[in-house]
Amino acid sequence: MYRYNELDSQLVNQRVAQFRDQVRRWQAGELSDDEFRPLRLQNGLYIQRHAPMFRVAVPYGTLNSEQLRRLAHIGRTYDRGYGHFTTRHNLQFNWPKIEDVPDILAELAEVQLHAIQTSGNCIRNITTDAFAGVAADEIIDPRPLAEILRQWSTFHPEFAFLPRKFKFAISGTAEDRAITWFHDIGLQLKVVNGETGFTVIVGGGLGRTPIRGEVVREFLPWQHLLTYSTAILRVYNRFGRRDNAYKARIKILVQALGIEAFRAQVDAEWAHEKDSPHTITQAEYDRIAAHFAPPAYAPAEPANFPDDPAFARWRARCTHPHKVPGYTAVTLSLKRHGVAPGDITSDQMDVVADLADRYSFGELRVSHEQNVILTDVRECDLHALWLSARDAGLATPNIGLLTSIICCPGGDFCDLANAKSIPIANAIQQRFDDLDYLFDIGEIDLNISGCMNACSHHHVGHIGVLGVDRKDKEFYQVTLGGRQGNDAQLGKVIGPAFPAEEMPEVVEQIISVYLAERHADERFLDTFDRIGIDPFKNKVYAGRAHGRSKSQEAA
Amino acid sequence: MAQLIAAQQVLENTWTEQPLEEDGNAGPFVAPSTPTLYPLAFWRAHREAIIASAQAGALPLGLLLQPDDAVEEIAADLPHLALIAINFPKFVDGRGYSSAALLRQRYGYHGELRAVGDVLHDQLFYLRRVGFDSYALKDGKSTAYAIAHGFTTFTEPYQASTDQPLPHFRRQP
Numbered sequence: 001m002y003r004y005n006e007l008d009s010q011l012v013n014q015r016v017a018q019f020r021d022q023v024r025r026w027q028a029g030e031l032s033d034d035e036f037r038p039l040r041l042q043n044g045l046y047i048q049r050h051a052p053m054f055r056v057a058v059p060y061g062t063l064n065s066e067q068l069r070r071l072a073h074i075g076r077t078y079d080r081g082y083g084h085f086t087t088r089h090n091l092q093f094n095w096p097k098i099e100d101v102p103d104i105l106a107e108l109a110e111v112q113l114h115a116i117q118t119s120g121n122c123i124r125n126i127t128t129d130a131f132a133g134v135a136a137d138e139i140i141d142p143r144p145l146a147e148i149l150r151q152w153s154t155f156h157p158e159f160a161f162l163p164r165k166f167k168f169a170i171s172g173t174a175e176d177r178a179i180t181w182f183h184d185i186g187l188q189l190k191v192v193n194g195e196t197g198f199t200v201i202v203g204g205g206l207g208r209t210p211i212r213g214e215v216v217r218e219f220l221p222w223q224h225l226l227t228y229s230t231a232i233l234r235v236y237n238r239f240g241r242r243d244n245a246y247k248a249r250i251k252i253l254v255q256a257l258g259i260e261a262f263r264a265q266v267d268a269e270w271a272h273e274k275d276s277p278h279t280i281t282q283a284e285y286d287r288i289a290a291h292f293a294p295p296a297y298a299p300a301e302p303a304n305f306p307d308d309p310a311f312a313r314w315r316a317r318c319t320h321p322h323k324v325p326g327y328t329a330v331t332l333s334l335k336r337h338g339v340a341p342g343d344i345t346s347d348q349m350d351v352v353a354d355l356a357d358r359y360s361f362g363e364l365r366v367s368h369e370q371n372v373i374l375t376d377v378r379e380c381d382l383h384a385l386w387l388s389a390r391d392a393g394l395a396t397p398n399i400g401l402l403t404s405i406i407c408c409p410g411g412d413f414c415d416l417a418n419a420k421s422i423p424i425a426n427a428i429q430q431r432f433d434d435l436d437y438l439f440d441i442g443e444i445d446l447n448i449s450g451c452m453n454a455c456s457h458h459h460v461g462h463i464g465v466l467g468v469d470r471k472d473k474e475f476y477q478v479t480l481g482g483r484q485g486n487d488a489q490l491g492k493v494i495g496p497a498f499p500a501e502e503m504p505e506v507v508e509q510i511i512s513v514y515l516a517e518r519h520a521d522e523r524f525l526d527t528f529d530r531i532g533i534d535p536f537k538n539k540v541y542a543g544r545a546h547g548r549s550k551s552q553e554a555a
Numbered sequence: 556m557a558q559l560i561a562a563q564q565v566l567e568n569t570w571t572e573q574p575l576e577e578d579g580n581a582g583p584f585v586a587p588s589t590p591t592l593y594p595l596a597f598w599r600a601h602r603e604a605i606i607a608s609a610q611a612g613a614l615p616l617g618l619l620l621q622p623d624d625a626v627e628e629i630a631a632d633l634p635h636l637a638l639i640a641i642n643f644p645k646f647v648d649g650r651g652y653s654s655a656a657l658l659r660q661r662y663g664y665h666g667e668l669r670a671v672g673d674v675l676h677d678q679l680f681y682l683r684r685v686g687f688d689s690y691a692l693k694d695g696k697s698t699a700y701a702i703a704h705g706f707t708t709f710t711e712p713y714q715a716s717t718d719q720p721l722p723h724f725r726r727q728p
Contacts, residue, residue, distance in 0.1 A: 007713075007723060010710060010711060011711070011712075011713070014708060014710065015709075018708050018709075021704070022677065025676075030696075030697070035646070035675060038646075121649075151713040151723075152714055152722070154713055155681075155709060155713070156714055157652065157680075157681040157682075157684035157685050157712070157714070157716050158653055158656050158681075158685055159649070159652075160649060160652070160681050161646070161647050161648065161649025161652070161678075226722075234656075237649055237650060237652070237653050238650055238654075242648060242650075272661055277715050277720060277721045277722055277725050278714070278722055280724075281724065281725070283724075284725075287724075
């Protein structure tokens, strides 16, 4: 993984000093709340429902064991002994004190971590495939270019006060696992006629106005990544709307202009920027890429797995194909039933750090599905690893299954939320607690967002759940058929929203339609695509007062 | 105008701002006796007269740009201008950074470039990087602290900008 040089360390250390000074001036009344807000947000610090919330960047999802132990320590020392992995390669602490944050930042800087631009209207953390570098279907490792983008976007003087937040995702695999169709800029690495470059997608996003991005450039050679990004960002910074925060994302500008006119503006801007000094040199690429050289893999050894159904189940769900024979990538599930999805205790972080040291070259990843991944595990070590992970509550064999729910903090923590999300996730997990049943249902993505900001990407869940507030009561709107990947698309709304207590039953009814209708070998999504939304709608609303009439009854 | 900082010191502002009519239109032009900053609408209405008058009176000329004023429009006028002030109605409105970068990097403007409006300590570093060289710091904020600490937050940035034409990866030996 990338290790800081002197320059990187100096920048992060100077950031700590800067923020310490900003906190001091805010406390002294020299900075007003309004003046301080954007500054703290660009350091990942929110003021939330119960306490501040503090968001640490995990750049493109890569961490090492030393960093994770430090996060564990921070959780214990400054918080309540746990953290929460988000859907964008960040770790959030829910209970820090504002006055401690400069010290936390200093502790992070010592292990080459930071909270730079994890919030605010600026270029955010760059996300990618959690299996980057090891995935069997990888074309190009996206991490070096993600790091080059990280450096370029860090403290970019022209783009620190954009109309709204700006998110990049990069995918380097045959199957997109980075949701590139739904980011402000989505980059799909490819090789065309022996040349490496990107398809550049722009103007995608979820949130209040979900829009699938559009291809602004079919093929951009990699050397031009920064100059072309400059052109897009400059057009956005100058012409993106600033009169209404809900219409300020680049997707609104792209839609208003149309992709042709937007492309023309970007190309006109790029004509000036192309071949400028920001053109990436081979030397720079090589310097960064050297940090991501493969570890010293051992020759494959036969793995003799014990005849243990629980282990077999875990291996079926939680291991993933690796490009090196004899190795596999392992997902440690943070979707244990009854726990907030993505939450990890400090003790668990220490266990994961030990497992990473023992079995995976001391490195790990976090996925946008809010799990932890050990990317380089020998198959012959799998059973021993599983035993340790199981003891730590990190081996729930539900990856890709209904209960590995992607879920935002929701109304329990987040100020923006309209409704709670964690209790809904836990209630559904409880309803589907039988592993045989869960395995029989098979692969299905369930995403729950507590508001239309869509932090848990509910629009691309096979089943998406959105919390809405109606007359001060929490209701949940359900969408079906959304998906990530190459054919990413938005789910369709099934109908009026449901009260919280009905959600487990609603999900069960949806599943029952699938189980009754499916052909052999059909996943939920296949059946949905074949039969459409109506059979699900009919089943769910049969004999049920619709959400609206129900809320009128209640009112 | 607020407290003017330039060249690491507090300076007296010598410029007067030409007001617009209440409806935002340009009123009649009256030859000024002091260096004057013209809003773009006024400049459009009286460009020739303003230039002639400045030359006759040997007075420097300035333009005051709003965030949505396109710098492309004045690219040909830059040789006439001694000062361009860019207004930041709110410090979180970042359009002025692109205006400045374009004026300096694309159109080769070498005169004084001044940030006015909601100009605060914590933006000075970025403002300097994109090419501003004078700053009307908001009233009530410490000019001494700004001069001592506002411009040196980070010693060595990654990216190229007006102040540093090469990104760090091209500056390495």
